[in-house]
Amino acid sequence: MAVAKKTQGADDKEAAAPNGPIADFTKQQELDAYRMMLTIRRFEEKAGQMYGMGLIGGFCHLYIGQEAVVVGMQMAMKEGDQVITGYRDHGHMIACGMDAKGVMAELTGRAHGYSRGKGGSMHMFSKEKGFYGGHGIVGAQVSLGTGLAFANTYRGNDNLSVTYFGDGAANQGQVYESFNMAELWKLPAIYVIENNRYAMGTSVNRASAQADFSKRGLSFNIPGVQVDGMDVRAVKAAGETAAEWCRAGKGPYILEMLTYRYRGHSMSDPAKYRTREEVEKVRTTHDPIDMARARILEKKFATEDDLKKIDGQVRDVINEAAEFATHDPEPDVAELYTDIYR
């Protein structure tokens, strides 16, 4: 296990891919991670198409570009650990093992969606898979995730919570209120800041006095590191360090994932705040899936044909989900008044 090291380059993240530890993946791990990242990507591409066809309404935030973050973290977790995030949540749910059909049917607002059509893209949950949402209010999940960690301490179990939030969310006040309590009470909370360089149209440097988010816990004595969030192996290595720290009862840990979103903030984003070239550059040089694919071929973990087969299988899963979500009926009107109280 490598030691977490602080790296720099807050202002020019692009140039400074942190050179933290890289997990040594077995063949199976490489292939599993590849398949999972690809599933998320294909799911999101399909969701984008279905939004365009009017099957999905309201807000729909795609995770394309950031897949390695959630997949690497998931590989560092164990049964019973909890996950919570914001509204850019489809990838997290799939990585948690939630059924693509149920997620897609929620996006279309249908009866067999995870929230029976009542939550939509931003609000989905699975108690069974330890996924606590899916939250539409920026920053709210940070206090909630801290509470999940609190419950672990309270029960005296060996689990931790992983709370994902964005670079924009990192400026909300309740984040710091949570940090303080988490360290004060040594709660097993991993805070994963998904720094994709923008909060809607606002770049990190226009919103953050301290743009190195790994340092955001300094005044609470919470350790933090920057991680190459485009490399699933680096994410897993950092995740394991953090998990070990938490499970040893040392309190919370901050992981700043340097990542990037390829698509607009949501489906209606003119994206005038960045250049096409900027997006293209990350896509062609740092794509987490392309890089995994190249490694697999290079290490001869699989042939082009094997990978094609995986691609085909992933496509089938997603098409099936889309098909299901298109034809599943709308919720029964009686659902209007259910689930308000119990």
Add this chain to the structure above:
Amino acid sequence: MDVEAADEGTLGKILVPEGTADVAVNTPIAVILSEGEDKSAIKNAKLSELQKAAEGPPPVAAPAVKASEAPKQEVKTPAAPETKVAADPDIPEGTEMVTMTMREALRDAMAEEMRRDKDVFVMGEEVAEYQGAYKVTQGLLQEFGPKRVIDTPITEHGFAGLGVGAALAGLKPVVEFMTFNFAMQAIDQIINSAAKTLYMSGGQMGCQMVFRGPNGAAARVAAQHSQDYSSWYSHIPGLKVVSPSNAADAKGLLKAAIRDPNPVIFLENEILYGHSSPVPKLEDFVLPIGKARIAREGKDVTIISWSMGMSYALKAAEELAAQGIEAEVIDLRTLKPMDTETIVASVKKTGRAVTVEEGWAQSGVGAEIAARLMEHAFDYLDAPVVRVSGKEVPMPYAANLEKLALPSSAEVVEAAKSVCYR
């Protein structure tokens, strides 16, 4: 200790001496002499008899207080002052009317006030470089520069508080919330700081500022992004609450809100942003806060609404007209202070009222209107007031459920017919 005596008269004899502790309730403590009786009546009566008499009717003395405490003068709560609101300004004949969207009208209002007063500035998430999440602040950065059009981090509680502080120091912030759903993060500063400081400081310092942004349901954005806060803010003394339904009102009232010396909550609506309507082209078009507008005249039933609710109300009025019911439609425009006078005058004419709001019925604005009508027009009502409102559920995402959760013009028609017993 409270003094209470059932009979009138003068104090004849004190039975329980001054300073006695733990006197049980209903113990006779004094004898009251009625007119004509004199003290000799007491001399002849034994204490035990007096006490016995006190237990059964007729009472000799009602439970009263220790004699040392003189009966207190009851302090009456003064009546709340009435607010007199001027009528809308006359629009001179021949004034050019320019059709524009509500979005443009709001932008123009801010721009005009910023030109007029250098203490006015705009602050919020994505208001400057991005030109506003819903493009309401389009062009403001270009005209007024980054000192006066300020992009904030996603820090609602912080920048709302900062805005209040700046206002306490005499600036006139216009704080935009990307939507009012996110103002829940900031509501402590809005209420505890913005609304109450003038009072708490004995009038020394208040905040001249506007909190504005879209309120209520957009389309398919589900429970955490669809709430109507009309009743929340209109509950708070110290705040004014404005919520226009068309471009002209939006412009005239936002200008008024920016000039108003109090904190004003300005509730817009995302769906209405793109709606166009005529706005008078005047040098300085300002409307009075606190004045409702009769949007349609009628004699059979009064429909009261505001903002997006007006769409349902006006559509229903047309439908009702086709069925022979002439509805009078009132656009409140301002929720606080509420223009009771206009509502009551209309209901005195029609005898029937229906309220329409997107928010939930319990403790809603419709409930408030119904209460006011009971207080001021009870004898004129020919039917109970009916509220059409959002259903009491968090906003569902599914298209079919969302439609059911919102009020509709069909529900307004039905309600209007029911109060007309048709």
